[in-house]
Amino acid sequence: MRWMLPFIIFLVTASLAFAENPIDESSTVSGIVLSSEGFPLPGVHVYLDRERGTATNADGWFRLQNVSSGQITINFSMVGYERLSKTINVRLETVHEISVTLEPITYSSGEILVTAGRRAQVAGRVPVSLATVSAQEIERRNIISLDQSLRYVAGVQMAENQVNIRGSTGFSYGVGSRVLLLIDGVPVVGPDQNDIKFDALPMAQVERIEIVKGPGSALYGGGALGGVINLITKDFAETPTTTVRGFVGAYEPPPYEMWKRTWAGADNFRPYQGLVVSHSQKVGDKFGFWIHGMYKDDLGYLENSATENAQVFAKLGFRFSDKSDLSIFGGFRISQNRQFLYWNGLNDPLRAGRIDFGGSVARGGNYVQSEHYSLLPQYRHFITDDLFFTIRGRAYSIAVRPIDSQGNLRPRDQHTVGFRYGSEFQTTWVPTSQTSVIAGISYDDIFANSEFFIGQDSTMLRNQPEYAVFMHVDHDLSRKITVSGGLRYDAYQIDDQDVASRVSPKINLAYSFNEALTVRAAYGLGFRVPGVAERFVNNRDFLPLESNLDLRPETSVGYEIGSNYAVRLSQNVSLDTDIALFWNEYNNLVEPRFVPSLAAFQFINLTEARIRGVETTLRFLIDGGRHRINLGYTFLDHRDLTEDAPLVFRSNHQFVSGAELSLPFGFQFGIDYRFFSKPERVDSDFSRFVVDADQFVAVHVVDARISRNFSLASGKADLLFTAYVNNALQYYYTERPAYLAEPRNFAFSAQIRF
Amino acid sequence: MKRILTFCIAAFLISCEGLAPLDDVDPEGIIAVTITYEGDWPSSNELFDLRFLAFRFIPQNESDFTRITEMVVSDRLQYNVDEQTIVIRNIRNGTFFYNAIGWQFGPDIFSNWRPAGEYRENDGIAVLRGDSIHLDIHVDFDNLPAFPPEF
Numbered sequence: 014m015r016w017m018l019p020f021i022i023f024l025v026t027a028s029l030a031f032a033e034n035p036i037d038e039s040s041t042v043s044g045i046v047l048s049s050e051g052f053p054l055p056g057v058h059v060y061l062d063r064e065r066g067t068a069t070n071a072d073g074w075f076r077l078q079n080v081s082s083g084q085i086t087i088n089f090s091m092v093g094y095e096r097l098s099k100t101i102n103v104r105l106e107t108v109h110e111i112s113v114t115l116e117p118i119t120y121s122s123g124e125i126l127v128t129a130g131r132r133a134q135v136a137g138r139v140p141v142s143l144a145t146v147s148a149q150e151i152e153r154r155n156i157i158s159l160d161q162s163l164r165y166v167a168g169v170q171m172a173e174n175q176v177n178i179r180g181s182t183g184f185s186y187g188v189g190s191r192v193l194l195l196i197d198g199v200p201v202v203g204p205d206q207n208d209i210k211f212d213a214l215p216m217a218q219v220e221r222i223e224i225v226k227g228p229g230s231a232l233y234g235g236g237a238l239g240g241v242i243n244l245i246t247k248d249f250a251e252t253p254t255t256t257v258r259g260f261v262g263a264y265e266p267p268p269y270e271m272w273k274r275t276w277a278g279a280d281n282f283r284p285y286q287g288l289v290v291s292h293s294q295k296v297g298d299k300f301g302f303w304i305h306g307m308y309k310d311d312l313g314y315l316e317n318s319a320t321e322n323a324q325v326f327a328k329l330g331f332r333f334s335d336k337s338d339l340s341i342f343g344g345f346r347i348s349q350n351r352q353f354l355y356w357n358g359l360n361d362p363l364r365a366g367r368i369d370f371g372g373s374v375a376r377g378g379n380y381v382q383s384e385h386y387s388l389l390p391q392y393r394h395f396i397t398d399d400l401f402f403t404i405r406g407r408a409y410s411i412a413v414r415p416i417d418s419q420g421n422l423r424p425r426d427q428h429t430v431g432f433r434y435g436s437e438f439q440t441t442w443v444p445t446s447q448t449s450v451i452a453g454i455s456y457d458d459i460f461a462n463s464e465f466f467i468g469q470d471s472t473m474l475r476n477q478p479e480y481a482v483f484m485h486v487d488h489d490l491s492r493k494i495t496v497s498g499g500l501r502y503d504a505y506q507i508d509d510q511d512v513a514s515r516v517s518p519k520i521n522l523a524y525s526f527n528e529a530l531t532v533r534a535a536y537g538l539g540f541r542v543p544g545v546a547e548r549f550v551n552n553r554d555f556l557p558l559e560s561n562l563d564l565r566p567e568t569s570v571g572y573e574i575g576s577n578y579a580v581r582l583s584q585n586v587s588l589d590t591d592i593a594l595f596w597n598e599y600n601n602l603v604e605p606r607f608v609p610s611l612a613a614f615q616f617i618n619l620t621e622a623r624i625r626g627v628e629t630t631l632r633f634l635i636d637g638g639r640h641r642i643n644l645g646y647t648f649l650d651h652r653d654l655t656e657d658a659p660l661v662f663r664s665n666h667q668f669v670s671g672a673e674l675s676l677p678f679g680f681q682f683g684i685d686y687r688f689f690s691k692p693e694r695v696d697s698d699f700s701r702f703v704v705d706a707d708q709f710v711a712v713h714v715v716d717a718r719i720s721r722n723f724s725l726a727s728g729k730a731d732l733l734f735t736a737y738v739n740n741a742l743q744y745y746y747t748e749r750p751a752y753l754a755e756p757r758n759f760a761f762s763a764q765i766r767f
Numbered sequence: 768m769k770r771i772l773t774f775c776i777a778a779f780l781i782s783c784e785g786l787a788p789l790d791d792v793d794p795e796g797i798i799a800v801t802i803t804y805e806g807d808w809p810s811s812n813e814l815f816d817l818r819f820l821a822f823r824f825i826p827q828n829e830s831d832f833t834r835i836t837e838m839v840v841s842d843r844l845q846y847n848v849d850e851q852t853i854v855i856r857n858i859r860n861g862t863f864f865y866n867a868i869g870w871q872f873g874p875d876i877f878s879n880w881r882p883a884g885e886y887r888e889n890d891g892i893a894v895l896r897g898d899s900i901h902l903d904i905h906v907d908f909d910n911l912p913a914f915p916p917e918f
Contacts, residue, residue, distance in 0.1 A: 271788040609830035612877025745785035
């Protein structure tokens, strides 16, 4: 029955709220935002105050509801355009339509971000390091999986299926993410491995991705030790909008005969293709929805790496009254993956290896069907104009089903099944225009059943309930100084007797000298409770792995100072620059290690560690956004203080850059380059079993694309063609041990939006 | 200035060397081993496995038998025979400092190992491109070599 509690709370509270059904006395303001050239501007942030705002849709339209009568000021902001405020007189229960033109010039975006403080804040004044990836960037790069977009963000390093923000994570075989993934503020971390399923997300309906760099436990609890990634999904389109994008591509064969001699598949280009379809619209004033479908078939560039992935996600929005609304995000993904785990050495890296020792064979390849289901309802209710509460529910399940050599699912007792559910109640109170207070409680539970988790107690079912209470206060001491403080208490029931608990405070300060320059300082504690897989995995199918029931939570303390400066360098060039110095100390870091006495790998509380560094980003905007250049450099000084040696799998120097240029005849050209220095130290335990697993090089990757947009049917439809080359230098490297990263590949996409 | 910048970028990118095969020529050699046995064979509950092992290092403890990427491991040898000759192909170049018949005497495949016979001449063997090397190893179950090996 315990699992029903959050849902009962959710249903009862929602019902009470509906029963109130306050009288509708508000008005609506809608309109269009145009560029100075007269083109509609999508993605413009339109807001009344901290809590009430929206963004323009693909046609430049916006709609603000629940607007009080009287004189109001509406603010418009977008990267590359001057911020604009427009004051209008709103009459009772009327719909006002306005038209606004934004002038391109200043870089200072006024972009509204929500992850840093669980509320809307203007970019540049956010008191933590926070990067964003826009819907336009996602679309331009044909991104269909979250990890692809993160590869272009300064300070973020991918290790194939693990994300590492500012060195917080090394490589732990895809288990136990130190970065928390949220969808519209709701956690969606895998219940089995505590990991992020990067390809089970509706990327075509993502408005932007916000990446908080640094501990976020004071706001979001365990799992946010190294940072937070929040996917903000799109609002519903004012006019029905359908987008269809198809793409085809192929991986280039390797140039080395030695790599091809053992696998005939390496002689030819290896194709991939996919289709993304999405539709969004509002239906009257009370209801809106979007739906996203994606299918991708990828033959893979490694012998055992073909994947087939289909997913459907939808979001429904109901506005019951001016004071209450409900949104429901949900969907599923099903995929059949041939998983390539480790290679057969650097002379044969395209084939999965085998560990054949003492009559026991471990395999470096695997074939599974995996299914993910998610349901994330959110209900919001305004008690007064200054006080509202939000109830968030979450249910997230996965099933991983091995497939045998005949293509049939293996027996059920070999399947891994996980279920995470929970709910959260949050109140937001804005007593004055200078102060906001957020407080809430949450409850989550995880169940995971797998033969990989069988232990001495002979059970395969594991669970781990979590409880939390949190509070966060923002206060503007003056027009220039904002101070934020937060406190969160988390408790995790590790087993019947043992509860791990932690209080995570944070305090942030931002001082704005003027509109252009803000300096900030942050202090916070972070922690993470090891997931079910880290504690209970016990298997020798792929590598010898032993459970560790004594695993303790890992903790961190982080400090950061930084500044954000937006300046106009000339008539046509503006610059937005950010610099941050950070210092994080970690205790009881959980890392996988080979334990000779067990003759197996085990997740253990290994070490105390220190990661400090500096990060700087520069964003140039030229000709009002016709050309853009981004540069980001991160230096990491990382140390395992127990062993007095560098931490494993961390690059000291990280550099990302990108340019987006408008060419003659309507062509757009984009190019990205990223560099990661060779890790100073890699895990030699893994190479004990897997040949050449310690082979790493620096990473140099260049991606380029060229596109052309055509307007059809008098502007009612857009057709976009794009050609891509990824890893244009055909540079071979590894992001994690014994796994060759993506080689050069070419793709072409066609997208129509109407 | 533009030319210098272009040149620097081009030079930088050309100088990037990614991963490549470790050897660009056929690296494979062959080791043939003739094993002779003496003494009483262990009973079946003490004989879990028997293999020829060529180490690229000198093992110092039982867990070193798990460093299999730094070893050449033969198929399982025949039990209760007087003599056997095996051939192992596709061996990557290198020096093998310690060569022995590995005996798994217990159920734990990762730690219950010890040598039953050794090849102790010439401080090991070196396999160069295409080399075929023949070794003779004698196993006396009643007189096992010391482990860790004494050099």
